[in-house]
Amino acid sequence: MAVIWQQFLVSFQFESFFPLLAEVGVILTLMTALAAWNYIRENKFWYYALTLVYLLSTLVVVLTNDWFFFLFAWEMVTLATTFMLAWSDWKLVRQYFVIQFSGSSILLFGALAANAFGYTEIGVIDSVPLQFLLIMGIGMKSGLFLFHFWLPPIHSEAPAPVSAILSGWVVKLGYIFLLKIIPMETGNTFLFLLGLAMIIYAGWQALRSADLKIMLAYSTVSQLGFIALAIGTGGQYAFYGAVLHIIAHGFAKTTLFISSGIWQREYGTRIIYDFKDAVSRRPITSAATILSFASLAAVVFTAGYNSKYLIKSAQTPGLLTTAVFFLLGLLSFLYAGRVLYWLFIKDQDYSTFFADLKQGFNHYQIYTHDILALLTGMLGIIVVGFWPEMPGEILSTLVEKDFHLLSGLRDILIYLGISAYLFYNNRGFKVEARGNLSLENYLQLFLNFLYGLSRKSVKFDTEKIFETFFYNAIFNASKKLHDFVYQDFTMQLLWIPIFMIVLLLWQQIYSYF
Amino acid sequence: MSWMNIELILLIVLPAGLAVIMYFSSAFNQRARNSLAVVGAGVELYLVFSLFIFNFEAVKNSDFFLQSTMGYSDSPFVINFAMDNLSLLFSLIVTAVVFLIVIFSTQYIRDKENRYFALFFLVLASIQGSILTADLFTLYLFIEAITIFTTPLISFNKTEKTTRAAMQYLFYGITGGVFFFISIILIYFNLGTLKMAAVAENFGLISTPMQLTIIIFFLLAVLIKLGIFPIHFWLPRAHSACPAPISALLSGVLLKVYLYIFMRLFWTMIAFDFLVELHLSAFVLDLALVSSLIGHVFALQADELKKMLAYSSIGHIGMILAVLMLNTEAAFYGGLLHIIAHMLMKSGLFLSSGYLLRTTLSHHIDDLKGIGHKNRLVFISFIIICLGTIGMPPLIGFVSKWFVLLAFLEARHYFGAFVVGAGSIIALIYYLRYISQAYETVKTESKTLREELISLKAFFKSTNIMKNVIYLFTLLIIFFGLSYKIFEMPINTAIFELLNPQKYIELVLGG
Amino acid sequence: MFTNLVFIILFMIGFYALVMKTNLIKNVIGLNLMEAAVFFWVISFSDIGGEVAIHKMGEEMTKFNDPVPQALTLTGIVIGASTAALLLTLIIELNKFSGTIDREKIEGLND
Amino acid sequence: MEIPTETQPEVESLNKLMKKTLISVVLAGVAFALYQNFSLMPGYEGLNVGLSNYIIESGLKDTGSLNLITAVLYDYRAFDSLGESTVIFGAVSGIVLILSRKMLPVSSKGLSFIVKRTLGIMTPFIALFGLYVITHGHLTPGGGFQGGVILAAISIIFSIVYGSAFDYRRYSPQTKTALETGGALTFLGLGLAGIFMEGAFLHNLGFLTAETGTLISAGSIPYINIGVGFKVGAGLAIIFYSMIQKTFEEDF
Structure with missing residues (x-):
């Protein structure tokens, strides 16, 4: 017993950017815990017990370099999050469990194969077939392209804090694992192509959804595509970009899902066309939503801009790269902007805004816990947006990096123009809400x-x-x-x-x- | 002369004597009979455990050996009983699990208890005998005895179904016994001895075709008893027809005893190299893997809870047999660990299924609706044990499957690794089917989970004994899953025993 | 070799009765025939033309047949008798439930 | 899709023929394979092999039993025989468990008067023969098992000749069970006595041995024989009577 405990402690690895990621994971979990305080009504004790299990095991997943404890802890993450879904529907539990378990079977096979080929610890793996096997292994769990089919239905049906956990952090564990095993120098072309496909396909789907949570779920897949692309590219800045994007997207998506829960309670619907007087009803939630979407759309001085800029700058420079990344940025800007357009601009009446704000009528009570959670998320986005090198010594080289803020600003303005033109001429891409996505x-x-x-x-x-x-x-x-x-x-x-x-x-x- | 190792004989004679007392216990009251049964099984457990504790240093250094000779110690063909680390390990775990099953059945069996316990203790005596014996013909006798004693227990409920199941069980069992007898007689005619150790020493002297015949009849006999694929037909019926404790005994304990006999025969007595030379090991390995896969696939379609569990036993036994046939140290480690894990898990599953099915109309899946709400904590234990069999991390099933997989990959046997993985996924599907059915109806609010947890305080209340045994199994599965290193020393010494049969041979013949 | 031939023929008749006949009692007979074939083979194979292994008072015997296979066979016979009795019991019980001992007519024997 | 009803029997018989052919082919294959394997069996050298030699040479001296088969059964490999009687004990209790009925068989017709009287004269002699076979197991062919079967036969003949109720009135099932268990306990007791007197389970009790060739020779073998004889006789009788029991619903 003592031996295994010792082995467990020794296996922790406090190097590179993984402690940073672990810290972010803790902060995000605390955010969801705060948000869940009023959202989860029954069996609160069990919910928080599961959250604790989840928190401890994610720490192990991020930090350990022993295959056994890694798989063990990831299974614990899966189990904990699976049972969290029970607060919504047991059907989800069943589906999620089947999917995650088949995913972990592939992963287990890959891990054992790696083990058998002499990689006794989790570290850089040079063999391309093994890389491929492991990418396939995390594919089901982390929603890589073609394996992502389960992600939108389940993330959108889950209770809001659980969606935040799942979308904000659990799916990223796979990419953190990839950060450990893909060699920084070479990257992996297959992963790069997968990421590209994910960005385009899921971005298009996000543009075509009328349901807020489904849109968020698709945008998760799309943003995960950037991470996959970055890791696939290889190179120091691409990896830094991936880490930064994991953090940025974690903050943004957790905030968004928490606020989506609040919107759902407020309006009783998730269809974005039905939201009226959003700002005057809940100003802070609105601010958080706007800021997070701005981060998703890579507006300057938000976390998303820095990470995407790093990813872009890591590519081989050229006209094609510039064009492609311009279009990718436009796509994310469009789907983020469209939601904001429907929520806050289209058909909104701001004539009695201040009176309403003062009166403070709202359907769903404003809780301090929720506001604290949202403020934490906003703080995270702004801090990473202004000081990308801030967190410790790890990303310190980013101080010297020039982020070309002016060109970013220019791009944003162009995007704004294009999207404004498109929205006004196409009735804001209004599509019918699809039937239940399952x-x-x-x-x-x-x-x-x-x-x-x-x-x-x-x-x-x-x-x-x-x-x-x-x-x-x-x-x-x-x-x-x-x-x-x-x-x-x-x-x-x-x-x-x-x-x-x-x-x-x-x-x-x-x-x- | 051999006063010192009288425990070995006592281990066999004590349950047999207890069985005779139990047979005439119809005059006893309930309480006296039950306590006698529990105390008897407890003394048995104490005996084995004391052997382990008092010889701890010897076990640790792999030089543990006890031998008891009957009658003329100078004559060459006297029956003797021997216990080395492998036998000690099996004896220990078997007795421990049987002890728990006895506690469960004191509350579960409500009529004809005297006959039930008589036969039960006779089975226990035969199990101990077949683990401890060092003589081939005595082994045959004990195997046949196990078959004969379990048959009435299978048809204990006396319905048409149970009678049919018992009849088929007996048909297959006797056929297997005949094959075993042929093999023994062939060995006797060739070597003039029945001592396993002496056979092991001289087996190479037999001509190759004769070796093949002997090995084949042994294989046939043991594979029939193990329920490997083409001759598994009796197993699901027999294991699902009997009362729950007997299912646990058959599926959880007896199959492992047959695995032990398999190991004794093909590693200690007949060196494994002969199997390799005759190209039989690869055949048996593939057959066991196919059997494992087919067992899991058949479990999918089983509409009765206990039948499903029995089919999954086929799957697990096939897997263990396959991994043992790899004949590497890692394979033995995984196999022995999975034997222990599966013994605990399948016994726990059958016992809890017995508890759950007491209140339902039938064992059919449609009648299981809502049992998850009615017996909450028991069903949660059931789910936990199910997860163990699937291979979920904190439980012992995961650890053992992990080592089995490692063994397969180390031997570069990818089909085996695939079967283990596929078996887990299929197992997940068929367990989920039952679990979702159990939570089908809207829950009737009777007791909250907290109240039920508080009621755990009444742990030693006699009304709760059945539940507590199930909880105990669950806790053991979790506990051993976290601290599986406990088994490392006994298993490693047992592996040493398997890989160095020379030591056993010398000690038996020399003593 | 004659002994082997007789053994195999008997064994096969037993096997045939076990597998092919649908009457359960005949199956039991077949099973017992298989056992009997094995016992026959053991006894006749161990017969090397000597005396039965019983000393006669006052006489010095030199050539005995091996007594051990005979003893083993005796044990085997007893076990065979027990199993046959158990099987017949089960068949009686089954007959009470389904009214027939033809295994093709007994429902559920095949699934 | 429907098969016309007229051709169905034909199809069925064809199926049956196919099945029969298949089984015959398989069994012929087994016969061939068995023959091939068994024909390679070397001739049995018998007494030249170690184990048997030992019994021939020192069996009489060790055990004092003239009948060497009995010596093997009840002395050298006595544990096997103990296991065997345990098997019978288990089989009997299992059969009683399976066939336990509340009703006793009531049939008092039996055969004709002549047969009944003749059997009345014969019975003591059959019993005497049975007891002889049991008690002289170590001197002549025979022994506990064989004698026990003869004793059981008396009980069976009674039920045929006098009607099945007769034997029940003479010897109740409880008596038989007591006899059976008594036999088993005798065996077990002698085994345990072996531990205390000679230091090994089921060791032959040396102090009981008298001059070789007499009835009270061969140590504990005759006593074991008696125990086993009663055990087997009572056991087989119990099995027989369990099997002929009937319930009210059935006509008899």
């Missing part, structure tokens, strides 16, 4: 597609489609196999002599092969 629906689409290949589409019972896929389909297959093996009793007994023949004549049979 894994069942995906499954139905997929099955319809398969059926459509052969004949016309069939109506499925969407209620049961998830069960159908995960249970009945598999069960029927196994039932068929079972019925095939289980013929009548005669045949069952006949296996004994057949087995006997095979064994008795094994030498002859073996010599044939």
Whole structure:
């Protein structure tokens, strides 16, 4: 016992930027804990117990360099967050658990393979196939492209503080792991391409969603794409950019999800077209929302600008790079700006603004805990935005880095112009709110597609489609196999002599092969 | 002469004598009979444990060896009992789990207890005998005895289903026994001895085709008893038909005893090199892996809770057998650890399923609706143990599966690693099916979780004994999961025993 | 070799009755026939043309048949008898439930 | 898709034929494989191998039993025999467990008067023969198991000739159970006595040995024989009577 404890303590690694990331993780968890104080009404004790378990195990995941404790702690993270989903719906628990468990199985396999090939500690892995295996392993857990399908439904259906935890920090654990194993000098081209695909695809989806939480979930995937791209690029500044972006996006997305919970309680809806008088009802939440979206859209003097600038500057300079990054920035600006446009500008009446503000009418009570959480998030965004080198000695080289704030300002102004033009001419990209986004629906689409290949589409019972896929389909297959093996009793007994023949004549049979 | 190691005989004779007393205990009152049963099993546990404690230094240095000879110690064919580290490990864990099962069944079995306990203790005696014996024919006798004693226990509930299950169990069991007998007789005719150690010394003298025949009949016999794929048909029925403690005994304990016999036969008695030379080891390895996969797949479609658990036993046993067939030190470590883990987990699962199913109409999945709300804490224990079998971290199942996987990867056997991983995923799906069914209905608010936790204070209340045994299993699984290093020393010494059969042979023949 | 041949023929008849016949009693007979074949083989194989291994008072015997296989066979027979009795008991019980001893007509024997 | 009903029996019989062919082929294969393996068995050299030699040479001296098979069964490998009787004990209790009925068999018809009287004269002689086989197990062919079976046969003949109720009135099941357990406990007691007197479980008790060839020779072997004889006889009788029991619902 003592030995394993010692091993556990020794495995901690306080080098590089991981202590910084661990600190940020603690701050974010505290933010969600504050926000949950009034959001979670029943079984509060169990919620906070799970949060504690989650907090301790994330620290281990970030800091340890022992494969065993790493996987162990990550499973604990998964378990804790899985059961947190129970405050919303047990169905989510089931789905999330199945998905996370299949993800960790791949990861476990990858980790064992790495272990078997001589990487006894978590560290830089040079072998490209192993890198690929491990990227696939974290793919399901961290929502890499093509494995991200579960992320929007589950992150949007979860209770707001849990969404904040999941979207703000849990999905980033995979990228922190990648920071440890991908060599800084070379990067990984595959990861780069994945990241690019994620940014574009999920950004487009975020632009097309009317539901605030679904939009946030898609934007998470899109922003994770920047991190993947940065790690895939390789190079010192790209890695710094990735770290900074993990922090920046962590603060922004945690704040946004917490405030989305507040908006939901305030208006009773998540559709962004229905929000009226937002600023006068809840000024601080509005400010937090605006600031966080600004960070997502990489406005200067927010955290998001610095990180994205670092990522951009790490690329090989050229016209193509400039153009591509300009467009990527435009995409994030568009989807962030669109929400702000609908929330605060379009169809809003500011004529009685100050009177309303003074009167302070609001549907959902303003709690100090919530405000504290939001202020922490805003503080984080502003601090990282003004002093990217601030946190300790780790990123100290960034002091010398020139962030070209003026060109950033110029870009923002251009984006603002373009988006204003687009919004006013296209009625603010108003799209119909999609029906409930869920894994069942995906499954139905997929099955319809398969059926459509052969004949016309069939109506499925969407209620049961998830069960159908995960249970009945598999069960029927196994039932068929079972019925095939289980013929009548005669045949069952006949296996004994057949087995006997095979064994008795094994030498002859073996010599044939 | 051999007064010193009389414990070895006592370990076998004590439960047998207790069985005779139990048989005539219909005049006793409930309490006296139950306490007698618990005390008897406790004394058995104390005996084994004292052997472990008093010889701790010897066990640690891998020179622990006890031997008891019956009758003429100078004659070459006398029956003797021997205990080395491997037997000690198995004897210890088996007795400990059986002790808990006895406590559970004192409350669970409500009629014909005298016959039940008589047969139960006879099974215990035969298990101890087959673990301790160093003589082939006595081993055969004990294996047959286990089959005969468990059959009436399987049909204990006396319905059509249980009778059918017991009948099939017996058909397969006897066939296996006949094969075992053939093998023993062939050995006797070739070598003129029945002592395992003497056989081990001279096995190379037999001609190769004869070796093959002997090994094959042993393999057939043991594989039938283990329920490996093409001849597994009896296992799910038998293990699901009987009362819960007997299911736990069969699935949790007996299958491991057969694994022990397998190890004794193919590592101590017949050196494993013979299996490799005859190309049989690879065949058995692949067969066990296929069996493991198929066991898990069949568990998916099982609509009865206990049948599902029985099928998952097939999966786990196949995996353990496969990993043992790798014949490396890491493989033995993973295999033995998983034997211990699976023994605890499957016994716990069957016991808790027995507790849960007492109030339902049938064992069918449709009738399990809402049992999670009715028996909250018990069902939570059930879920925890399920997670253990799947391989969730803080539990012992994870640790053992981890070492099994490591062993497969170290041997570069990727199919095995795949089967272990796939088995976990499939297990997750079939356990979730039952768990979600258990929470299907809207909960009826009777007791809050806090109240139930407070009621844990009444731990030693006799009304709670069944629940407490289940909680104890859960706690053990969590505890050993965190501190699996406890088993490191006993397992390593047992591995030493497996890899150096020469020591056993010399000590048996020399003493 | 004649002994082997007889053993295998008996064993196979037993096996055939066990696997092919649907009457459960015949299956038990088949199983016992298998056992009997093995016992027959053991006894006849260990027969080297000597006397039964019983000393006669006042006579000096030199050539005995090996008594150990006989003793082992005796044990085997007793176990076989116990198992056969148990099986027959179960068949009686099954007959009470389903009214037949034809295993094709007993439902649920196959799943 | 539906198969016409007329062809169904044909299909079924065809299936059956296929199955039969398959089984025959498989069994022929097993026979072939077995023959191939067993024909390679070397001839049995018998007495030249160590173990048997020892019994022939010193069996009589060690145990004092003329019958060397009995010597092996009840002395050298007495533990096996103890296990065996435990197996019978377990099988009996299992069968009683499975077949326990409240009703006793009531059938007092039996066979004709002549058979009944004849059997009345015969019974003591059968019992005598059984007891002889049991007690002379160490001197002549026979022993506890064989004699016990003869004793059980008396009980079975009674139920056939006098009707199944007869034997119950003479010897109640409790008596038989007591006899059976008494036999087992005799065996166990002699084994434990071996520990205390000679230092090993089931060791032959030397002080009981008289001159070789007499009835009271061979140490504890005759006593074990008696115990086993009663045990087996009572056990088999219990099994038989459990099997012929019927309930009210069934006609008899």
